[in-house]
Amino acid sequence: MLAAEGGMGEFKVHRVRFFNYVPSGIRCVAYNNQSNRLAVSRTDGTVEIYNLSANYFQEKFFPGNESRSTEALCWAKEQRLFSAGLNGEIIEYDLQTLSIKYAMDAFGGPIWSMAASPSGSQLLVGCEDGSVKLFQITPDKIQFERNFDRQKNRILSLSWHPSGTHIAAGSIDYISVFDVKSGSVTHKMHVDRQYMGVSKRKCIIWGVAFLSDGTVVSVDSAGKVQFWDSATGTLVKSHLVANADVQSIAISDQEDSLVVGTAEGTVFHFQLVSVTSNSIEKQWVRTKPFQHHTHDVRTVAHSPTALISGGTDTHLVIRPLMEKVEVKNYDAALRKITFPHRRLISCSKKKQLLLFQFAHHLELWQLGSTVATGRNGDTLPLSKNADHLLHLKAKGPENIICSCISPCGSWMAYSTASRFFLYRLKYERGNISLQRVSKMPAFLHSALQILFSEDSTKLFVASNQGSLHIIRLLDGSFKHLHTFPSLSGTVESMCLLAVSPDGNWLAASGTSAGVHVYSIKLLKLHCTVPAYNFPVTALAIAPNTNNLVIAHSDQQVFEYSIPDKQYTEWSRALQKQGFHHLWLQRDTPITHISFHPKRPMHILLHDAYMFCIIDKSLPLPNDKTLLYNPIPPTNESDVIRRRTAHAFKISKLYKPLLFMDLLDERTLVAVERPLDDIIAQLPPPIKKKKFGT
């Protein structure tokens, strides 16, 4: 799986494909209209927040937990986020400190569904034991108010009437309509179990939606989308859309369009259209099918301009609706988000080690090596295979938040939501021994980001209280040096760290508050980079010049001189001319920046689909030049080469690219994760008949 290859004419590339990472499937999505943010929960309990205004960047995440499995997710008043799951707890997330505010038992067994009232002040949960419980949302907590009439079967889906007077609850074989004031059932609508003429054991109502005219829309395991009149409890219309379960439904705020997701991976769009061209009478019509998923679509959401869907195949798909998009620009294109927008891999350059971070374990690999040489583009045979040195299982049910290996390869650290672990690695004649550094100080219980200094003598930890800790590492022990408190009352936590190779400067960035630069020598804040609207996706400090390179989610790249406390000339020139339009249209954020030790004019950066070397000495490309130019053949004359060359040298050879770094002057390491390998490890999809196979 590893190949050393002469690529880009000047580098030997380790092409790593043994990072066996499988993202967990998406269980719920919840869209918040006010902040234009999307909350996504996965089957391992992780909750991610995507900022749709900031180029769909995953700006926050809450690590998962084995004992929690999120089944429902919703936003309430003042952009508070709640989740509920099979352990029977309702959890509120603190979006500032990126931690769980509290978990409260609903005492109804596993929770299947949750819905916030239209006003956002009440929360409704549907439980395994058939109870529907109403909670009042108070400013700092939630409070149980009352139970509705208990049903015989589990409540799998819930929906509020927009006026807040009634609710619809989907159970097994029937839908109940409750009156909120009295808590009693006003109507019970039984669903036909028949499925393509065959009676199934039961018909599970996977989702309901209550419209303001009293129509209840239900989706069920028999593959039907049904429209009911809640006033009379009668079936109005039934659409058979799939041969398998229809698992999710979402409706737009205007109630003129709705979206359903099926187990076959198809997403159907329904629209309310006039029966004839100029009549007032309208009816629901199935308009468009979308097949962007291969597996079950467990959840859908409807933003004002797009259909959002996610499922077992781990992709988050955002499909803008053409008729709702005003400007036909690149924002109207389909987005498919598969990989996390953060680094899961760290690298020890000196020892050629890679540390892979999984949800519950870490893997340490030694890269292979080759003695063969070849021409440009050749695949070289390995003389020594890559070696799996270490498999470290994390204790407890919590997922790993972040991990790091020191550049010298002798220290390793990782953190879960409640504990921080530091290990000392020793290598003796091919053997590796691991020793845990015990008695970590009490303040080090959780970290959002860990970083070792270039000489591996210092450890920087960004805690979720917004403070930064500096720890000096001695042989086998440690000493707490300093803590930078969170800045001026903000509790916002820092997510990204970068340290200068000379060890004098530390740059830290939060989810939105800009980048702060600290002087490690003087142990004080040096400066703050002028605020920018979009969140930072990657940070790095160049050697010698101490220029801070910042990549933002809107694909802008800035270079800021730390000693001069201002943007560099090159950065200003770049901003003046602007980036190439194709550069700005890339889908994925830049997740890693590094530098060439011998060529100070080069900046190396990558996202999931390309690797780029920015050569600051070359002219900047304008919109007329070709951005993705192939490597010019060597036999071309110098003049042509100079004419076509520009500052951005881009390679799309490796994808999906999760990590790329420079090991030494002539060696690169690229970690790829082919999508087919991920699909091969997913749960089985629905069988579909294909003609001619």
Added chain:
Amino acid sequence: MVQLRPRASRAPASASAMVDEGPPASEEEAEHGLLLGQPSSGAAAEPLEAEEDGDDELEDEAPEELTFASAQAEAREEERRARETARRDKTLLKEKRKRREELFIEQKKRKLLPDAVLEKLTAASQANIKKSPPKLKVSLQKKNEKCEKISDSKKTKVQKVQSVGQNKSYVALRLKDEDLRDSRKEAAKAFIQNSLYGPGTNRTTVNKFLSLENKRLPVKKAAVQFLNTTWGTQRKQNAKKFARRWMIRKMKTPKK
């Protein structure tokens, strides 16, 4: 003595008819009685005799003749009695329930600590606990110890319950609750697994799914998964079972 038999056999039949079918049945009975009453007694005896024919005994003696009014009265009496017993049972049950409820309330009261103690506990100062009755103190200490043990052994599954002291080094939890919670969670997971991937859900395997794509590609590629690990599962299991039995047999034989 002889006359009693048909009466005895008849009366329960009418009672059962009443219980089973209610008033309409009794009406039918009355109609039948009317029909019997109209002709002479000899004519009435005939069908009764015919009924008795099957029994082949006591043919010489006719059963006692019943007038319609007496039969009706008897039936009414029977009905009344049945109703009465039902009512009595109901009242008895009600009384029993009431008594039990009272007992429960009393028990609950007995279980609860005195109000003063409860107040002190919520204040949760060590001094207050010392002031409380010695018996209670011992039980509290025991509880604390137990809790500590539990939290030591099961630190991972932490669920906060009201902590009695200020000491936050432990959390109290009831293992019974945890078990219940886990079993319910497992049941819920089994339900979702069964309804999504269980029998009748028409799932294919990943390998088949990927090969479907491969079949239509102009360039055919190798299968993603070469090895079928599910192949011959039954035979493998049998072999394993056999090996184990063989081992046990081998272990036993040298001893003999």
